[in-house]
Amino acid sequence: MAKHYGDGCVKELCNSIKSLGGKHSAWQVFEDFLEVSAISISNAVDWVHSEEREKRYFEIIKRYDKSEVEKFAEMLGILVNALEQCVPRPKDILGEVFHLLELHNKYKGQFFTPQHICDLMGEINFGNQDENIAKKGYITVCEPCVGSGAMIFGIANAMGSNKYNYTKQMVVTATDIDPKCVYMSYLQFSLYGIPAVVIHGDTIAMKEWSRWYTPVYMLDGWLWRQRCGNADKIYEDDEALKMSADPMYVAIKKTQVLSGKTKAVTAATYDIELKTEKNGQLKLF
Numbered sequence: 001m002a003k004h005y006g007d008g009c010v011k012e013l014c015n016s017i018k019s020l021g022g023k024h025s026a027w028q029v030f031e032d033f034l035e036v037s038a039i040s041i042s043n044a045v046d047w048v049h050s051e052e053r054e055k056r057y058f059e060i061i062k063r064y065d066k067s068e069v070e071k072f073a074e075m076l077g078i079l080v081n082a083l084e085q086c087v088p089r090p091k092d093i094l095g096e097v098f099h100l101l102e103l104h105n106k107y108k109g110q111f112f113t114p115q116h117i118c119d120l121m122g123e124i125n126f127g128n129q130d131e132n133i134a135k136k137g138y139i140t141v142c143e144p145c146v147g148s149g150a151m152i153f154g155i156a157n158a159m160g161s162n163k164y165n166y167t168k169q170m171v172v173t174a175t176d177i178d179p180k181c182v183y184m185s186y187l188q189f190s191l192y193g194i195p196a197v198v199i200h201g202d203t204i205a206m207k208e209w210s211r212w213y214t215p216v217y218m219l220d221g222w223l224w225r226q227r228c229g230n231a232d233k234i235y236e237d238d239e240a241l242k243m244s245a246d247p248m249y250v251a252i253k254k255t256q257v258l259s260g261k262t263k264a265v266t267a268a269t270y271d272i273e274l275k276t277e278k279n280g281q282l283k284l285f
Helices: 007-024 026-042 050-061 066-086 093-100 115-126 130-136 150-161 179-192 215-219 222-228 238-242 247-259
Strands: 139-143 170-176 196-202 207-213
Touching: 007 026, 007 066, 007 093, 026 050, 026 066, 026 093, 026 179, 026 207, 066 093, 066 179, 093 179, 115 150, 130 139, 139 150, 150 170, 150 179, 170 179, 170 222, 179 196, 179 207, 207 215, 215 222
Parallel strands: 139 170, 170 196
Antiparallel strands: 196 207
16 A cells, blocks of 8 residues: 555665764754755755855754765655655655654654545545636645645645646645744655745744745746736736746746746846856756
């Protein structure tokens, strides 16, 4: 059954974290792995926040020697392999790692809802969304306390059961007060290809400290799609988008231009400095 997919990778990831945990503690390694991995993905698509996040990245890796930093890259590879084994029915791999490492003891009894419970809740909450999807082309999901993302995977799995594509017909806004949860959910949403904005904030107090945009959210124009309500209008009014005061609009357009997503505008339209390697390959940074 799908719930067993990725189990070998989960154990391998736990062992990799433990191998560094003797020197730095497992909880510190886990937190740092999550943050540097999230930054690496974010900085490939989010130009507005890349400079400050890059500084944070180097602050973290200063704690580790070269071989340990390379271990982080290996751990990210293990995570990718685990998530690939779960497709097309996503499940919460990082939540499992969190509990297998017994980090809930460190974080005062913080437990994440098991995936099979989230799948049941997803089926119940999805209900009959055919009319909404037929009208708008997608559904909007809001998760005020996202944890490691399992509840969103429950909705994604319910969509799959009903012959819908969660990477194209669902957009997520998720919030959590715990930065560790922000990184866990952001990483998994990004690697599963889920369009999402993950907010580090306090839902009850209405406070917000940062936003993390998944690559699919950026490249597929979800910021505009949600505003316009129609995917066909995403690229219609480039002049209006060019004049937008929101730097994220311009950043997303830049990313789309460089990735070849947008053909109707040029790099000069958005004042993009095109950087290339000696072999002509395009550089994003």
